[in-house]
Amino acid sequence: MTAPAFLRSKPARRFLRNPGTVIGTALSLALILVALLAPLLAGDPLLQHLSDRLQGPSAAHWFGTDQLGRDVWARVVWGSRISLRIGFVVVAVSLLAGGTVGLLAGMLGGAWDELLMRVTDIFLAFPALILAMAISAALGPSLGNVMIAVAAVSWPNYARLLRSQVLAVRTLDYVEASRALGAARFRQALLHVLPNTITPLLVQASFDIGSAILTAAGLGFIGFGAQPPTPEWGAMVSETRNFINEAPWASSAPAIAILVTVLAFNLLGDGLRDVLDPRGRTRR
Amino acid sequence: MLAFLLRRIGYLIFVVWGVGFAAFFISHVVPADPAAAALGSNARPAQIEAYREKYGLDLPVYQQYLRYMVNLFQGDLGNSLRTQRPILSDLRDFFPATFELTLGAMFFAALFGVPAGVIAALYQDRPIDLGVRSLALVGGATPVYWLAILALELFHSRLGWLPGPGELNPYLLEPHRVTGMLVVDAALAGEWQVFGSAVSHLVLPAAVLGAFSTALLARMVRSAMLEVLSQDYVRTARAKGLAGRVVVFKHAMRNAALPVLTVMGSLLGSLLTGAVLTETIFSWPGIGSYATSSAIGLDFPAVMGVTLVAGLVYSLINLLVDVLYGVFDPRITYA
Numbered sequence: 001m002t003a004p005a006f007l008r009s010k011p012a013r014r015f016l017r018n019p020g021t022v023i024g025t026a027l028s029l030a031l032i033l034v035a036l037l038a039p040l041l042a043g044d045p046l047l048q049h050l051s052d053r054l055q056g057p058s059a060a061h062w063f064g065t066d067q068l069g070r071d072v073w074a075r076v077v078w079g080s081r082i083s084l085r086i087g088f089v090v091v092a093v094s095l096l097a098g099g100t101v102g103l104l105a106g107m108l109g110g111a112w113d114e115l116l117m118r119v120t121d122i123f124l125a126f127p128a129l130i131l132a133m134a135i136s137a138a139l140g141p142s143l144g145n146v147m148i149a150v151a152a153v154s155w156p157n158y159a160r161l162l163r164s165q166v167l168a169v170r171t172l173d174y175v176e177a178s179r180a181l182g183a184a185r186f187r188q189a190l191l192h193v194l195p196n197t198i199t200p201l202l203v204q205a206s207f208d209i210g211s212a213i214l215t216a217a218g219l220g221f222i223g224f225g226a227q228p229p230t231p232e233w234g235a236m237v238s239e240t241r242n243f244i245n246e247a248p249w250a251s252s253a254p255a256i257a258i259l260v261t262v263l264a265f266n267l268l269g270d271g272l273r274d275v276l277d278p279r280g281r282t283r284r
Numbered sequence: 285m286l287a288f289l290l291r292r293i294g295y296l297i298f299v300v301w302g303v304g305f306a307a308f309f310i311s312h313v314v315p316a317d318p319a320a321a322a323l324g325s326n327a328r329p330a331q332i333e334a335y336r337e338k339y340g341l342d343l344p345v346y347q348q349y350l351r352y353m354v355n356l357f358q359g360d361l362g363n364s365l366r367t368q369r370p371i372l373s374d375l376r377d378f379f380p381a382t383f384e385l386t387l388g389a390m391f392f393a394a395l396f397g398v399p400a401g402v403i404a405a406l407y408q409d410r411p412i413d414l415g416v417r418s419l420a421l422v423g424g425a426t427p428v429y430w431l432a433i434l435a436l437e438l439f440h441s442r443l444g445w446l447p448g449p450g451e452l453n454p455y456l457l458e459p460h461r462v463t464g465m466l467v468v469d470a471a472l473a474g475e476w477q478v479f480g481s482a483v484s485h486l487v488l489p490a491a492v493l494g495a496f497s498t499a500l501l502a503r504m505v506r507s508a509m510l511e512v513l514s515q516d517y518v519r520t521a522r523a524k525g526l527a528g529r530v531v532v533f534k535h536a537m538r539n540a541a542l543p544v545l546t547v548m549g550s551l552l553g554s555l556l557t558g559a560v561l562t563e564t565i566f567s568w569p570g571i572g573s574y575a576t577s578s579a580i581g582l583d584f585p586a587v588m589g590v591t592l593v594a595g596l597v598y599s600l601i602n603l604l605v606d607v608l609y610g611v612f613d614p615r616i617t618y619a
Contacts, residue, residue: 131591
């Protein structure tokens with residue numbers, strides 16, 4: 001039996017040749033499945049059995065129990081929903097906001113370009129964690145505010161990226177041609193420029209899902225994110241850190257979950273870059 | 285060059301102003317009440333009113349902003365609501381510790397990241413390259429606080445090789461303050477016992493903070509080296525029979541240094557403000573810890589002060605990197 005045609009195409013082969021990419025894709029999909037199927041895979045993440053505190057991994061509790069006798073496996077599984085949601089929402093919001101700013105700056109040019117890019121510079125110079133702490137301190141610690149805070153520091157990358165793409169694409173013949181035919185600037189932007197800038201944005205987005213999850217978990221760790229007893233991975237590491245000696249699984253399981261998730265999306269990003277941007281292949 | 289510098293300094297001033305402006309409005313158009321937070325839940329309404337008046341919290345936002353800017357131009361960042369001290373002296377006290385930690389982390393990253401990247405590139409796709417790349421990938425995805433907890437547990441609690449959190453053994457006196465960096469000050473004062481203690485306290489947090497940068501640097505050095513090694517002039521150098529060592533160190537590494545320099549610059553900037561988590565776990569008295577306690581205490585003037593300084597440092601480092609770029613690469617001109 002031969003492989004389906006799309007698997008034999010050149011980009012697909014390039015994608016499949018790299019073991020890291022395959023692992024990254026498989027892991028990312030597996031994580032998304034785990035998040036979707038959480039109710040089937042694990043029990044109540046909040047249920048306490050104080051008589052079963054700090055139990056080691058067993059058949060009943062795959063990842064052991066924490067200091068309140070909660071099942072660490074259940075908390076890690078349910079926590080994947082929180083982290084993945086943060087990752088996707090933050091990247092979607094940053095892409096939309098940063099993409100709009102970058103597209104406008106690139107298409108309008110001149111003084112608008114200058115103004116928008118300087119504003120972008122300001123947000124790039126903002127210390128990310130400190131801004132995030134300030135926002136969530138001011139608005140009160142919650143998951144929604146964590147997303148706002150992380151998006152606030154990650155959109156400038158998209159603005160810069162899309163602007164440089166627009167500038168590169170704008171002078172290409174087919175865009176010139178559409179301008180010559182009298183297409184309005186807005187129409188040009190949406191129809192001709194935007195579709196040709198998607199590739200690098202997709203690669204950047206894949207990396208940023210990982211880094212958004214890492215930043216958000218860091219905020220959770222220092223107490224600016226989801227509040228206990230929410231099973232948020234960063235907060236879980238923080239809650240169980242004092243028991244690292246007696247029950248290393250309790251803080252290591254969520255930490256390794258963060259590691260695996262970030263790694264998965266980074267590998268995916270690497271793979272996408274290899275496939276979509278052949279010139280960047282040496283820059284692995 | 286001069287025109288370039290002037291324009292960039294203009295940008296820098298604009299950016300730092302913008303950072304301050306944004307921080308000010310984020311911290312003033314918020315539902316949280318700093319006065320209530322500072323005075324505690326037992327404060328009487330009259331006390332809160334008096335407190336607001338004292339710190340100008342009762343004025344309209346734009347008047348508060350004007351007041352802040354006027355003070356800022358006189359070098360006054362205001363007083364911290366929490367420590368009751370001028371924020372500028374707070375920052376002066378806390379910043380050197382962060383700087384010391386960051387330099388330690390950069391040292392660590394350069395010490396391990398650069399050789400790892402060079403070796404990986406020279407042995408592309410061999411086991412050692414795969415090993416470096418895997419380690420770099422894992423290092424780039426590891427939550428720094430977990431690494432910190434593990435490192436403390438292993439090297440401090442279990443093995444007892446290194447001291448725990450803090451900057452110095454509690455029974456030792458801090459050396460006479462010159463730079464504020466304990467390692468440097470102890471060396472300057474010739475107090476070698478203090479020096480030893482300060483260095484041993486620095487090792488773990490610096491290594492933990494530097495782990496992510498080491499991973500990133502190894503990746504960047506590797507790709508920069510691969511890029512350079514495929515260039516014609518490297519092939520020429522090899523063809524004319526130069527020793528491999530000369531080609532690698534003289535031809536390749538010098539040319540690969542430029543992109544690496546940029547990465548190190550931006551790493552330095554992000555480390556200075558990204559030390560928050562590491563500082564918290566290691567009880568390191570730097571601006572990261574200061575910012576965290578300030579944010580928790582809704583001490584917005586202090587958070588603003590940290591933000592301004594961080595924005596300034598970040599912009600200055602970027603400027604410096606751009607200038608160095610021109611120094612190291614004669615092809616770049618500043619038009």
